[in-house]
Amino acid sequence: MSNSQKSSGAPPALLYVAGLVLMVGGTYASLNLKIEAIEKLNEQGLPLDLGKTVAVIGVFLILFPAIKSFFLNPLTEAIETRNHQLEDTFSEAENLRAEMHKLRTDYEARLAETEAEARFQIQNQIKEAQNLRQQLMTEAAERADALVRQAQMEIEQEKTQAIATIRTHVVDLTLAAAEKVIGENMDTDKNRRLIAEFMDTVEVAS
Amino acid sequence: MDAFLINGPSIFASADAMSAKEPSIWGLGAYIAFVLVILLVLMSYAKKGLSVRVFKNPVTSLFEQLYLFIENMCVSSIGQHGRKYIPMMMVFWLMIFVGNIVALLFPFAPTADLSFNLGMALIAVCYVQYEGVRANGLLGHLKHFTGPKLSGAMVAISGLIFTIEIISELMKNVSLSLRLYGNIHGGHLAVEAMNQLGNKIYVPLGVLVLLLIKLLTCLVQALIFTMLTCVYLSLVTHHSEDHAEEGHTATAH
Numbered sequence: 001m002s003n004s005q006k007s008s009g010a011p012p013a014l015l016y017v018a019g020l021v022l023m024v025g026g027t028y029a030s031l032n033l034k035i036e037a038i039e040k041l042n043e044q045g046l047p048l049d050l051g052k053t054v055a056v057i058g059v060f061l062i063l064f065p066a067i068k069s070f071f072l073n074p075l076t077e078a079i080e081t082r083n084h085q086l087e088d089t090f091s092e093a094e095n096l097r098a099e100m101h102k103l104r105t106d107y108e109a110r111l112a113e114t115e116a117e118a119r120f121q122i123q124n125q126i127k128e129a130q131n132l133r134q135q136l137m138t139e140a141a142e143r144a145d146a147l148v149r150q151a152q153m154e155i156e157q158e159k160t161q162a163i164a165t166i167r168t169h170v171v172d173l174t175l176a177a178a179e180k181v182i183g184e185n186m187d188t189d190k191n192r193r194l195i196a197e198f199m200d201t202v203e204v205a206s
Numbered sequence: 207m208d209a210f211l212i213n214g215p216s217i218f219a220s221a222d223a224m225s226a227k228e229p230s231i232w233g234l235g236a237y238i239a240f241v242l243v244i245l246l247v248l249m250s251y252a253k254k255g256l257s258v259r260v261f262k263n264p265v266t267s268l269f270e271q272l273y274l275f276i277e278n279m280c281v282s283s284i285g286q287h288g289r290k291y292i293p294m295m296m297v298f299w300l301m302i303f304v305g306n307i308v309a310l311l312f313p314f315a316p317t318a319d320l321s322f323n324l325g326m327a328l329i330a331v332c333y334v335q336y337e338g339v340r341a342n343g344l345l346g347h348l349k350h351f352t353g354p355k356l357s358g359a360m361v362a363i364s365g366l367i368f369t370i371e372i373i374s375e376l377m378k379n380v381s382l383s384l385r386l387y388g389n390i391h392g393g394h395l396a397v398e399a400m401n402q403l404g405n406k407i408y409v410p411l412g413v414l415v416l417l418l419i420k421l422l423t424c425l426v427q428a429l430i431f432t433m434l435t436c437v438y439l440s441l442v443t444h445h446s447e448d449h450a451e452e453g454h455t456a457t458a459h
Contacts, residue, residue, distance in 0.1 A: 030231040047228040049321045055231060056325025059238060060297070067300075068293040071249040075273055076292075078256040085259060 012065035019061030026055025171195050228321075229314055237316050241304050272299070276432065283436040284443065291439060294333070295432045298326065302386065302431055306424035309390045310417070317427070318394060320387040327382035330435045331375065338442030350442065351375075378438065382431060389427050393420045 010018075030051025041048050174195060229237070248265055255263025261270055276295050280288035302317055309315030316322045338347040351371035352364045397412030397420065404411035 027231050027235075047320055048324065049228070049231070052231050052234055052319065052321035053325040053328065055235075056238075056322050057329055060301075060326065060329050063242075063301070064294060064297055067245075067249070067297050071253060071269075072273075072293045072296055074253060074256055075269060078261075079270060079273065082259055 012069065015061045015065050019058040019063075022058025022061060023055045024058075026051045026053070026058055029054060167199055171199065228319060233314070234316060234319055234322060237305075237308065237312075237314060237319075238322075241301065241308055241316055244304055244308075245300055272296070279433060280436055283433070284440040287443065288436065288439070291436070295436065298330070298435065299428050299432045301326070303424060303428040306390055306427060309394065310420055310424065313394075315390065317386055318390040320383060320391075323383035323386045324379065326386075326431070327379040330382060330431075331378050331438070334435070334438040334442055335375070337439055341443045347442065378434075382434060386427050386431060389423050393423055 028051070030049050033051060035050065038048055038050060171192065175191065178191075249269075252263065252266040252269045255261050255266030261267045273292070273296065276299060277289065277292055280291050280295060284291065305315050305317035305322075309318050335347070338350065341347075342350065348368075351368045353367035353371070356364050393416070397416050400412035400415060401410050
């Protein structure tokens, strides 16, 4: 029983004794004592007996501690125990709820962290892939340019070579034609040099 | 039927019962013992249901509800320290209520006896004075009876107020006891008178018309007695609690 419910009255033993004395005294007074004023009240319709009143006070002085210890204390104790149990249960539930809330917050934070990390990784991978792509494209372009340049060089060489060959053939043909026309061998070094000088001055259409 | 009306319980009783004298102290003792036996049986039965966490026993449940009701009444009218008066109020409530219920079914009941009611009122009022002295000291308690602080020639008025307050305190005994006695005894007389009217047609008019009202009276009278005692206790003890709270607040600051 809590302190606030402790009785501030006299000890039970004293109440029992006082109650018993009052009961006996009241009963004796009721049976033997006659008070004139009370008799007059009775005659007027107010049935008062002070002996009974004293005895009743005695009965109640016994009843208060008796009923309290027999029934009210166990009842109070049971109600308080149950209330404490309920409070404990509610408190436990509240703790569990707080713990669950904390776990959920942690989980959400961890999830957000993981998501951020994954997003960062993905961004990095994308950036890396983009760099690689750029690098590969650059390399491919350079390589293509190199190939184009090489092909152009080769074409140029082939062209030069072909022009030289054609020039030689043209000289040969010209000399052969001139030889045929003139009827004599004109294949002299001087003629060959003259024709070559002439050929140098002539622009061949490419 | 006629014989039953004359010799039966009070709600069926005839005019003979109306003129019957109050029982002797042994009669009153027997009725008090009867009320106590009823309470003892109910409490013993209710106690069996206290062991479980949720009170499934209906009687235990009723006692629990009564306890909570009385607790609420004490705390709301007296304050937090009013919890210590719960056992006393419970005893008063139970004795008056069961006594009143007995009065419904029997020709007499403890609460239909002015001496019994005066005994309870004297206990209540004396206990209120005792608590007042405990809470405020003898002088502080007596000062309550003098009203507001006056000076000079007005002190005579304080004396007058003191006298009136003392008479008022004494009259609390009369009002508490007479109210209960008047309601229960008057209820008996009313039922008996109405039964007399219905005797010729063999209809207990008093029962039919007044039983529900009397049942309500049983409840209300128990409530009024305990509530007034709570109010009286509140009047003499609330100052000390206020001061205690003020002191506590000051200490906290």
